[in-house]
């Protein structure tokens with residue numbers, strides 16, 4: 001390969017330059033230089049955007065592992081393939097991570113030298129005027145000649161004094177040279193840009209760290225329940241890698257009451273939509289109790305953790321008696337609403353492991369407002385409890401609770417059970433309105449006593465949220481500075497009464513010509529005033545300008 | 557649940573009226589765009605006028621139109637054809653009608669808001685209704701500083717199309733908010749998102765004109781003859797960029813405010829919900845757009861294409877993601 005490239009003629013010398021014989025170190029250096037170019041950063045940004053997309057098209061484990069499993073079951077080998085290439089864990093996948101890590105590295109490689117450069121630039125004087133100012137994007141020239149030729153030199157210097165004072169007032173850093181003033185403004189633009197990029201780095205790191213040191217857990221609470229913050233009290237618990245569960249904040253949370261309202265006025269698709277979810281809770285921490293109203297957008301913060309209202313539903317209170325008439329099960333049973341149904345049709349089970357006979361299980365549906373639809377089916381037409389109805393089937397046999405395999409509290413594995421039947425041998429259908437009791441074939445009974453509501457809460461702790469907020473604000477401020485502070489160099493030169501004003505934008509600056517004109521106009525006017533008031537005011541003005549000049553040389 | 561149905565009905569009537577006026581405004585603007593007089597180079601603002609390279613080839617007969625001397629400051633105020641020229645009557649009438657339609661439109665937004673006594677962006681229909689109103693307002697405000705009436709056809713046309721969708725596909729009866737939206741963050745996060753969308757939309761139209769103008773400058777095909785009245789493509793590019801830059805900042809704010817709201821509502825500030833994903837994608841594309849501008853080897857047309865990809869993701873985020881993707885942001889109001 002080396003031969004090939006060296007053989008090439010001058011016309012293709014580009015290839016020879018980019019691919020000389022590189023050692024390992026050379027290769028690394030080359031790769032680093034490539035990685036830190038804007039061009040590669042740009043490509044990485046575009047790749048990052050594309051890499052983020054699949055996560056919105058396919059179900060993701062971080063959101064809904066259940067949907068991932070359903071997808072896998074119904075898609076066979078294709079699903080397996082997608083899983084192998086981490087399409088269900090996009091945001092922790094190797095390929096997504098490598099894109100943003102490369103971008104981070106590129107960013108570091110870009111920010112460090114630029115910071116150093118900017119540091120130097122901020123401490124050095126604005127550069128001298130180039131020879132031909134007429135080429136600058138902003139340029140004005142005018143004659144300020146007046147007075148006799150022997151005083152011209154002095155008049156020129158005077159003019160420059162005025163110009164320098166003026167520029168300084170406009171926020172420029174200035175330096176005085178023999179025949180011109182050089183000025184620069186807008187250092188904050190680059191500062192802002194660096195702040196922006198650094199804050200982005202910090203934000204990304206913070207995001208990574210936050211998930212390592214925080215935790216998130218879920219819990220369902222029926223009205224009247226009290227939650228004591230400890231590992232066993234969670235229905236599910238998801239700690240970050242370095243989260244120390246011994247540090248769980250010590251608090252208790254009691255759900256006193258939950259109230260939901262649904263729209264019964266609006267027409268069309270808005271009918272039945274939820275309007276308020278208000279959970280009255282009592283928190284106890286450090287021996288003091290407080291009452292709060294927990295709402296969807298109003299979490300309760302206690303002991304460094306946040307408690308968030310994420311769901312709600314009905315828990316019908318059901319009493320089951322066995323053949324001997326003993327109460328073997330009693331109390332609210334959590335039924336889970338079908339997410340898509342505005343009528344809150346909810347599914348649930350009742351497990352009765354201890355009874356005189358075999359174990360019993362009930363599987364059923366709860367309808368808050370039972371109505372017959374046009375096909376004669378029972379559906380729930382409204383989410384509020386207007387005509388609550390409980391429909392269940394019963395099973396007897398082995399619930400499978402004793403073999404130690406964990407099972408969901410919301411499903412029953414009916415494999416080793418037989419369905420209860422009525423007197424004519426058909427599957428038994430238990431249908432109850434509030435307060436009703438139905439006899440079971442073996443002599444027991446099921447009673448629908450009443451309804452309680454429950455809420456689902458997320459409880460989580462993320463110690464890095466404050467830092468994240470700070471970096472987000474820095475991102476925004478940095479961006480604002482970097483996009484809207486014009487960075488501009490200006491020069492005012494005078495030779496034998498012929499004045500030139502020129503400006504050069506560094507970066508986007510639509511005002512560069514306007515600024516040149518304004519300054520030129522201003523200086524002409526001042527010159528005119530100055531000439532008129534020469535006899536009286538001149539000395540004073542000159543002295544002031546000279547004083548400014550002295551200050552200008554020492555400050556910055 | 558105390559919804560004032562009379563006001564809601566009035567709002568619908570006002571939308572229809574506004575649509576009619578928008579349609580007529582669009583026609584007048586189109587006359588201005590495709591027929592009518594030369595647009596003077598002076599209307600492109602001061603930025604390019606001083607550069608000697610600025611003399612561009614135009615239609616053979618009309619080269620002189622571009623050779624006006626650089627403007628003084630005063631003329632950055634809208635130049636409605638400076639004196640001698642025929643006034644752009646089509647554009648004038650178009651703008652007057654656009655203002656009228658805008659008034660009806662704002663009235664529609666206000667009556668809708670009053671009918672439910674809350675912010676008028678609780679579902680997709682209201683979002684579109686308000687976003688289009690803001691787009692028209694932004695367009696009119698920008699016009700005070702700089703004559704961009706040549707965009708009028710597309711602004712009026714786009715608004716018309718969106719309103720048409722709002723009262724059909726997206727139509728949602730007036731109602732109260734659902735608890736997930738009932739937060740003061742809706743008054744912060746959403747209007748800024750709307751403003752961003754309006755800005756990015758206007759920036760994208762400018763990018764389209766920039767691409768067409770560049771083609772006109774290079775090859776001058778017949779079908780692009782109407783572009784001869786446009787400002788130079790570099791001016792369109794610069795203006796498109798400035799608006800996109802503002803839009804990028806407001807979008808950044810939208811994203812951050814959204815994350816704060818997400819923490820309050822869902823216990824985490826970022827969870828790769830489908831709406832979050834697409835907001836992120838939009839943000840990264842516009843970041844790439846800003847970068848591309850400063851990257852050697854990326855010409856203005858290529859950069860403008862990134863801008864258009866950007867607006868495509870914005871629109872996708874609003875339509876497809878809202879209506880078809882699973883996620884926590886399921887408050888389109890449609891079912």
Ligand code: HEM
Pocket residue numbers: 035036037038041045103104106107108110111193197200482483507842843846847850
């Ligand atoms: C996470 C990745 C990055 C993001 C999201 C990002 C975003 C941005 C944004 C939005 C701007 C616009 C501000 C402006 O125009 O002044 C910008 C400017 C800039 N970025 Fe980045 N950037 C990233 C990575 C990088 C990297 C890796 C480099 C270096 C290779 C870089 C170099 C620059 C430079 C030089 C500018 C100034 C361009 C100009 O003057 O317009 N950025 N960046």
